[in-house]
Amino acid sequence: MDAQQVASLLSKTTLFSALNEQGCLELAERTTQRVYRPGQVVFVQDEPGDRMFIVAEGSVKLLIRSAHGDAVELARLWPTDVFGEVALLDGGPRSATAEAVERSVLVAIARGELIRLLRANEQVVDALLNSLGQLVRRANRQSTDLIFLDLRGRVAKKLLELSQAGGAVSGTLHRRITQGDLAQMVGGARQTVNQVLKQFEDRGWIRMANRTIEIVGWEGLQRQAGG
Numbered sequence: 471m472d473a474q475q476v477a478s479l480l481s482k483t484t485l486f487s488a489l490n491e492q493g494c495l496e497l498a499e500r501t502t503q504r505v506y507r508p509g510q511v512v513f514v515q516d517e518p519g520d521r522m523f524i525v526a527e528g529s530v531k532l533l534i535r536s537a538h539g540d541a542v543e544l545a546r547l548w549p550t551d552v553f554g555e556v557a558l559l560d561g562g563p564r565s566a567t568a569e570a571v572e573r574s575v576l577v578a579i580a581r582g583e584l585i586r587l588l589r590a591n592e593q594v595v596d597a598l599l600n601s602l603g604q605l606v607r608r609a610n611r612q613s614t615d616l617i618f619l620d621l622r623g624r625v626a627k628k629l630l631e632l633s634q635a636g637g638a639v640s641g642t643l644h645r646r647i648t649q650g651d652l653a654q655m656v657g658g659a660r661q662t663v664n665q666v667l668k669q670f671e672d673r674g675w676i677r678m679a680n681r682t683i684e685i686v687g688w689e690g691l692q693r694q695a696g697g
Contacts, residue, residue, distance in 0.1 A: 488593030519557025528574025
């Protein structure tokens, strides 16, 4: 990607959309780019963070791992999504691991550039505060779901969420969302999640074929999710 293409990407993000065309171009010229293979780690939980990232192509998942190797996926990120900014604000460690789901192109912004922007542009500060607020609300929703929803409810809710995200087209979740991924997202064992999906299919709420999941019974999933 050349500087103009990166600038166009920056202008579409929630964090940098407040910058004018020249501001986006100047920031674009100070970024770096890297291509990641499927499964390649971008950064690891608890390591120091010195840069943030924007997804230009592909998709990335954020996950946390226990000492025993169990993993829970916190978020799935798509083009124009920003991640890794929290560690830049206080110089602390990464709160999660980031891993490429498919071939992905990421644009990186160093901590110094972000701090410079925050000092010079109040709109970027406002956008960052909004981003942090969304992270807190997402964490609260995930905690609430784990407490108040059973596994079937969590699977139903996650399917509905994914149907409106970058991994779905017209209610169909494609190969980038595997059943193993779904198990990590809802904090369940893969075998048990597969059983829940089969139950949903038997009820006519979803259709599974060729490693895709198509939602055909929205109301049933919504009821199961507590909506």
